[in-house]
Amino acid sequence: MLKVRPELEDLVPYDPGKPIEELERERGIKAIKLASNENPIGPSPKAVEAIKRAAFKVNRYPDGACYYLRKKLANFLGVGEKNLIFGNGSNEIIEILMRTFLEPKDEVVYAWPAFVVYKLISKAMGLKAIEVPLTEDLRHDLDAMADAITERTKMVFVANPNNPTGTIVKKDEVERFLSKIPDHVIVVFDEAYYEFACKDPDFPDLKEIAVKGEKNLILMRTFSKAYGLAGLRIGYGISNETIIDYMNRVRQPFNVNLLAQEAALAALDDQEHVKKTVELTKKGLSYFYRCFEEMGLEYVPSYANFVLVKAGKGREVFEKLLDRGVIVRAMDGYSLPEYIRVNVGLSEENEKFISALKQVLSEV
Ligand SMILES: Cc1ncc(COP(=O)(O)O)c(C=O)c1O
Structure with a gap:
């Protein structure tokens, strides 16, 4: 019989989420991913x-x-x-x-x-x-x-x-x-x-x-x-x-x-690219903050390239955003079930997220 170390029995593997192409294929939609805190402008x-x-x-x-x-x-x-x-x-x-x-x-x-x-x-x-x-x-x-x-x-x-x-x-x-x-x-x-x-x-x-x-x-x-x-x-x-x-x-x-x-x-050797990334991130965060405030949502001011926003039923909001082709992170696994985490994307991606979030919040 297979013997495994007992400490592995209740270990849940890290969930990387679905590949964006798979979500697009499954649901027949164009999707954007703002879930893994990646650089939206790409590599240098x-x-x-x-x-x-x-x-x-x-x-x-x-x-x-x-x-x-x-x-x-x-x-x-x-x-x-x-x-x-x-x-x-x-x-x-x-x-x-x-x-x-x-x-x-x-x-x-x-x-x-x-x-x-x-x-x-x-x-x-x-x-x-x-x-x-x-x-x-x-x-x-x-x-x-x-x-x-x-x-x-x-x-x-x-x-x-x-x-x-x-x-x-x-x-x-x-x-x-x-x-x-x-x-x-x-x-x-x-x-x-x-x-x-x-x-x-x-x-x-x-x-x-x-x-x-x-x-x-x-x-x-x-x-x-x-x-x-x-x-x-x-x-x-x-x-x-x-x-x-x-x-x-x-x-x-x-x-x-x-x-x-x-x-x-x-x-x-391309510190300009890093600078551009950081500037785009700061702009994106300011845009998110402005929108969250208009929507009356609490958020946690961020020093990174993502932000936590209190969306209510986090898991449900996450699922409904998926239906609209927007991949973010649900936070129940991090003991923050009322939040979702979204990273800054290109400005059109940020806008798509905000518009989808508004629709979703009017439904849940
Ligand atoms: C706080 C923190 N540390 C480490 C990592 C791992 O980064 P990587 O293994 O890609 O260098 C991440 C990735 O999301 C992170 O958020």
Whole structure:
């Protein structure tokens, strides 16, 4: 008889939603997807050219050390080459981290609702997950998270900005929080939406602390969001050399594919594209806020490229939006059943969403 680890029995796989083409085929409609916090303007044309140029080389394994990308990114960030680790998306960095430092029954602390992958990997590894509720205004409660740390806690996750709320924790809060972290704990700041938030004067710049190693701190970032390379799967971690060295022992030798490395190299050279993406996102968010206010809907002001809006019966609204060819995220799985999460799209997509939402809300 098939024997599976007991902790997997009640684990529900991550639900990525339906491919847009499938929804269009099933329902015979044109659809738009504003559900996965992707970049609506696409990848940088420079990245596309790099992918085309590299396509003929895919008979070879990729560079297992990400030699050129490491050099370029280290220079771009002003950190050492040994302070970086690359992953098949920042999702893989989360997994490598947990597999490197955690044993079954160890404790991890993260907020809830926050990025669901912390929960999924904790469950799959048989860890003891301490979930600290967000504050009433849906922000991380860093004081409560620090208080939740025990002798057995090995890792704490903070998504900044947080997904699905789009909220941030601020410089002074983070400073106080880090001062309370004992030496046996690794703090992970998941900065997948960094580029959208980093210009805010309250946003903490933690790179130097992470690299110096006075605290066990790692930052995670990604090329999936502002850089528009989600389909290629490439993210990275920034930390002190000791943490990175241990993680490299666990990492698969060729974990970042060849096209992803080439595209990321080219994308780094196109900061104009990132700027354009961030500007479009801010405009889209302002448009959403204006519309939500006119419609009398509560929303959570966001520092990322998506926003949570209180739509009432979230799951029903989600389903009815699907009928109209608009894919967003229902939030019942994140304990926010009254909300939906929508990411900023192109302006015509944003308008289509708002118009569909108005129709749907008049029906439910
Ligand atoms: C907070 C957060 N962290 C990490 C990720 C994973 O990003 P990726 O694996 O594409 O780099 C996401 C993706 O949605 C996210 O929202």
